Amino acid sequence: MLQPYASRPGDSRGRLHDEGGSAHRSCFQRDRDRIIHSSAFRRLKHKTQVFVEHEGDHFRTRLTHSIEVAQVARTIAGALGLNGELTEAVALAHDLGHTPFGHTGEDALAALMAPYGGFDHNAQAIRIVTRLECHYAEFDGLNLTWETLEGIAKHNGPVLPPLPMALAEYDAIHPLELETHASAEAQVAALSDDVAYNNHDLQDGLRAGLFTDAELAALPLVAPAYDEVDSRWPGLPVARRRNEALRRVFGMMVTDLIETSRARLAEVDPQSVVDVRHAGRPVIVFSDEMRARIDEIRAFLFTRMYRAPSVMRERERVTRVIEDLFPRFLDDPTLLPIEWRAGLREGDTAPAARARLVADYIAGMTDRFALQEHERQAG
Incomplete structure (x- = not known):
C-alpha cells in the first residue's frame, strides 16, 4: 500500500517526448529497465569505487555499488510505503555520470573543465540519460520520466545557482524545479548511497589491509556489533566474524533511517508528493545520533582508506592520465573516434564546445580503457 505522499505512475509528469504507455510496465519500471540496458550502466562494471578496477576482483566497482544501493533503497521504500520502482530507478542511475577512477578522475576533469563551465558527475548523469545515450529512433537519451530525472539531479538535495552547465542546459528546456527537495523516493535513494x-x-578497506578489525572495532557504532558476535560465536574465523559484525552495522543504519524517517513524515504530515517537495526540509533522515556515528566512520575512512599512502599513489598516477588525455584531445579532435568527432558541427571551433565533447568522451571511459588509451597516446 502506497502512502499519500508516495509517487504514483499515474500521476507522473511524463516524459519530454511523449511515447504513450506500456501494456505491461509502469512508467517507472520502464525507466529502471532503460537504465539497466544502457551502455553507461554497463560501463560502471569497470569504473572505480575506491580501488582502481584492476587492483582486485573482490573490491566494489561503481556497478556493484549501484546494485547494492538499489537493494537498500528498495527495502527502505517498501518499509515506508513509497514507490519501489521509482526508488530503484534513481538508485541505479545515481552514479552514471562518474568518470574513470572515481572521485579522483572527477576532481581532475573538474579542474580541467573549470574554464569551460565545470564538470559535476550528477549533472553528467543527466547529460547521459537525456543526450549521450543514442539508441532510440525518435529522441536522444533515454527519455526518462520527470520524476526519475528530478531524483538524479537532486541526489544531494536542492540545486541552487550557479548550476552546473550540463544541468542548466537541460533544465532550460525541461524544468526540474531544482530549488525544491526531491520526492521521498529520491531522498531514500540518496541516503541508501550513504548506507551502502x-x-x-x-x-573493502579490511580486505585491502588498510586497517585492522581491532582498529575498526574502536568506532562507537561498530564496537557493539563486534561484541555481540564475539559473545555469540567466540573464536569465529576472521572473515566470518568480520562479516557478521558489519552486517549488524548495516542493519543498524537501515533500521535507524526507517524509524527516524517515519517519525519525520508523521511530523511533517505530507498529503502528496508535492507537499514533500515543498516541506522545506528532508523527510528521509537519520537520527542525529546515527548521523554523528556515520560521520565518525567517514572520518575514519577518509584518513585510513581514502588518503592511505597506497591509495594516494594510485590517485596521483591516474590523475596524470586524465591530465594528459584531456589537452591532447582538445588540441587535436581528430584523435577522437569518428562518431565522436561528428558531435562537433562542421567549422565549430568554439573552445567550450570542444572541451565539453572531450569531457563527455573521457568521462565515459572505463578505468581500463583510459589506461589503454593513455598508453597508446604516449606511444
Whole structure:
C-alpha cells in the first residue's frame, strides 16, 4: 500500500517526448529497465569505487555499488510505503555520470573543465540519460520520466545557482524545479548511497589491509556489533566474524533511517508528493545520533582508506592520465573516434564546445580503457 505522499505512475509528469504507455510496465519500471540496458550502466562494471578496477576482483566497482544501493533503497521504500520502482530507478542511475577512477578522475576533469563551465558527475548523469545515450529512433537519451530525472539531479538535495552547465542546459528546456527537495523516493535513494558505501568501504578497506578489525572495532557504532558476535560465536574465523559484525552495522543504519524517517513524515504530515517537495526540509533522515556515528566512520575512512599512502599513489598516477588525455584531445579532435568527432558541427571551433565533447568522451571511459588509451597516446 502506497502512502499519500508516495509517487504514483499515474500521476507522473511524463516524459519530454511523449511515447504513450506500456501494456505491461509502469512508467517507472520502464525507466529502471532503460537504465539497466544502457551502455553507461554497463560501463560502471569497470569504473572505480575506491580501488582502481584492476587492483582486485573482490573490491566494489561503481556497478556493484549501484546494485547494492538499489537493494537498500528498495527495502527502505517498501518499509515506508513509497514507490519501489521509482526508488530503484534513481538508485541505479545515481552514479552514471562518474568518470574513470572515481572521485579522483572527477576532481581532475573538474579542474580541467573549470574554464569551460565545470564538470559535476550528477549533472553528467543527466547529460547521459537525456543526450549521450543514442539508441532510440525518435529522441536522444533515454527519455526518462520527470520524476526519475528530478531524483538524479537532486541526489544531494536542492540545486541552487550557479548550476552546473550540463544541468542548466537541460533544465532550460525541461524544468526540474531544482530549488525544491526531491520526492521521498529520491531522498531514500540518496541516503541508501550513504548506507551502502560506508559499509562496503569498511569491508573493502579490511580486505585491502588498510586497517585492522581491532582498529575498526574502536568506532562507537561498530564496537557493539563486534561484541555481540564475539559473545555469540567466540573464536569465529576472521572473515566470518568480520562479516557478521558489519552486517549488524548495516542493519543498524537501515533500521535507524526507517524509524527516524517515519517519525519525520508523521511530523511533517505530507498529503502528496508535492507537499514533500515543498516541506522545506528532508523527510528521509537519520537520527542525529546515527548521523554523528556515520560521520565518525567517514572520518575514519577518509584518513585510513581514502588518503592511505597506497591509495594516494594510485590517485596521483591516474590523475596524470586524465591530465594528459584531456589537452591532447582538445588540441587535436581528430584523435577522437569518428562518431565522436561528428558531435562537433562542421567549422565549430568554439573552445567550450570542444572541451565539453572531450569531457563527455573521457568521462565515459572505463578505468581500463583510459589506461589503454593513455598508453597508446604516449606511444
